[in-house]
Amino acid sequence: MRQIDPDFLALPLRRLADAALQRARDLGAEHAAFRLERVRSETLRLFDARLEGSMDADDLGFAVRVIKDGTWGFASGVELTPEAAVRAAEEAVRVAEVSAPINREPIELAPEPVHADVTWVSAYDVDPFDVPLREKVELLGGWSAGLLGRVDHVSASLMQVKEQKFYADTAGTVTTQQRVRLHPVLTAMRTDGDRFDDMRTLAPPVGRGFEYLTGTGWDFPAELAEIPDLLTEKLKAPSVQAGSYDLVVDPSNLWLTIHESIGHATELDRALGYEAAYAGTSFATFEQLGTLEYGSPVMNVVGDRTAEHGLATIGWDDEGVEGQSFDIVRDGVLVGYQLDRRMALVKGFGRSNGCAFADSPGHVPMQRMANVSLQPAEGGPSTEELISRVERGIYVLGDKSWSIDMQRYNFQFTGQRFYKIENGRLAGQLRDVAYQATTTDFWRSMESVGGPGTYVLGGAFNCGKGQPGQVAPVSHGTPSALFRGVRILNTVQEGGK
């Protein structure tokens, strides 16, 4: 297993934590937590095999969060001195005092065992920040050049992040963690007459190192070799006839539907109304826990922060809670929510399931998404077997456009590729397809889930939530699945053409 970088450990982590936590105690805080983070990111973009722009950036700073007289207070700083840490503790207490007139619910937290001086590093082989920029540009440029000539244009990008966190609180928990993630994307573009279209790689973002681009976990050359012909076929494909179809949805598309219609809908802060003015609430309200028929009996969904290479996988969350795995939907019924320590206490769960996260030292930890994954059926069918059960339907691959309402009822998704299914066989691509449904109708229409052989971990770097806005990385595992009678729109007709 890799070790935490020595230059992060060389920062005055404990000295600042001790200064801030002691000052918070002296000022009467019931609880205080100190977090020091360095988040390094590198992004590069190429167009037609030429480097268009790149940036190597980091975010470094610390935060102090207190509960003073039952009110939260938070402050962050960037100067890594004990004096600045003390000032931040004082500011956090002052923020609690100024905010007290508008706080009507005394803050308490669910208990958590003390995790004294523990460390965790995510599973990766090659730190992408050890690979020279030139090497990355040559790799992506070579892949792009291989497509040019068969398509008109190619854009390529690579996002890489290394996140290092030190956390200490007044209960005695001290954690130090490091994780790496990256997301390569190539998009081919082509014009045929007046018709333009593009097609993107389906390779998901992952919690892996640079080895992901050199043969571990995904075969990029094989995927890229197919894209020009697939794009040519897409440009010539007939426009879909709007109506009701059976759908076989590939993991490369279904992960996003899971994210929007299950992941966000089962965040307890949303269900309780804490996000009501912004991200929204949830149809899966708390009183329906244990009774809501979320989907068909083949639907089993797990939240976890432990899956290897998962983007939301951690050792301990940003409230010092150990990463866990827990049921959200069992046999089609809602049985769990994603929690932070406050929500866990408010609703009597006893312990948080470890879903607090802050995306930077300047932001407050809030309940964010675990890796929420649809479970495959042991011995379940292959994707081809699912397709063979469909008389008239559509096979959906890759994500593209997505939108869902503020209670997570009504959604609309498009994709990268849509294939007509006729009498159990694929019968060429279709264009202009979107599927639209109500969450519970959709999941109740799920007739079958594929076997473990169809299971893929998809995900995103940039799940947004909260005010001030924060982004979180999250993965969603899913098998292929078969849905009956889903509404299909023709997007050109929707545009009034």
Add this chain to the structure above:
Amino acid sequence: MSERMGTPQETVERALALSRADDCVVIVEEGSTANLRFAGNTLTTNGVARSSRLTVISIVGQGVGVVSRAAVRPDQLADVVTAADQAARDAQPSEDARTLLGGGSLGDWDRAVEPTTIEVFRDFAPAVGDSFAAAEASGRRLYGFAEHILTSTFVGTSSGLRARHDQPTGRLELNAKSADMSRSAWTGVATRDFSDVDVAALDAALARRLDWAKRRVEVPAGRYETILPPTAVSDLMIYLYWSAGARDAADGRTVFSKPGGGTRVGERLSDVPVRLYSDPGHPGIECAPFVVAHASSREQSVFDNGLGLGATEWISEGQLANLVQTRHSAELTGLAVTPSIDNLIMAGPDGGRSLEEMIAGTERGLLLTCLWYIREVDPQSLLLTGLTRDGVYLVENGEVVGEVNNFRFNESPVDLLGRLTEVGRSEQTLPREWNDYFTRTVMPAIRVPDFNMSTVSQAN
């Protein structure tokens, strides 16, 4: 080892002096924020935060290296500059490479940075507390978010340019719900310092809308005459603006691409003489009057840093007038150099009516509050999908007669410009969907005779 940071002005000068590249651009941004968030008539989160970011853009020949670091101490400066210089030496030639802009000074370079603090809410927080009490007594629940940000940006170049801009950004979102959560109303305001925010008045306006919603009318999906208020128009026009890059248009990828090649600049988009423009000096929504670019992309170039920005018409008298350009893309497309500006204004012909007057002049139609979860479905038509939110009202014979259900819409803002039948009086407004990124807008309400409500949403 010193653990203290220098002033931003010192950092710029020292970094420029340390660079061994042919040319160098240094950007320092000092930020401070304060925020309060509340739900159900009580505080949920709050905080103050500081940030400090140094970006060094080194240029060797036509190669560019960019390294950006937070909280850089004086003894770390040399490492950051050296890394940027080395990245530039390793880089391929950049196609947007140009001579840096000449020397000169913009803004008050020497003045010290004054951060915002939690005290910006000293009068505002008790006012919110009073509104909580009033709401509680009337069976309403208030939700929302207040944020104040001050960002001071310093741009220095090896060619002698020194440019500074101090940007205050404030926003308040206020959402009122009935006790059973079945009725909801929203409003938002952009402010520079919260001294002009009247919470009680905003709450009273929301209470009126909750009263409108006491009568519920179910309306099926379909195309309806619809009045979009300024906030809804701002969210659609911001997306249009973000999609107005000249390079992508010239490459045939967007709604502003001309079939067969080139762009649609000069083409009429609306029979109504609407204007869509940006102006860094527009009163109340002032923004940076020069380009700040951390990395080159399709819509910005690091070589344009410090380029002065003036009022720019994107749509003039209903015709597409300009697209978002760098100096490089302007050369490629043969069009004017019109970089992106951080505000957006839409205006119709003089004499536009207020929203209230537009309601009074409506025989039968829908009045929206705002739009939500707006996403692109088709870039070539700029078809967008999204939801109505926090109140869709039925207007009959000039009066609001009740609230209807929410809808999912599928519409293109470009297409809407060609179909709108009325443009109201413009006013400063806060976008609902995009105010995390874009707060400075002045927009009118518009009337569309056949807005496409694609399906009913059960959300309320």
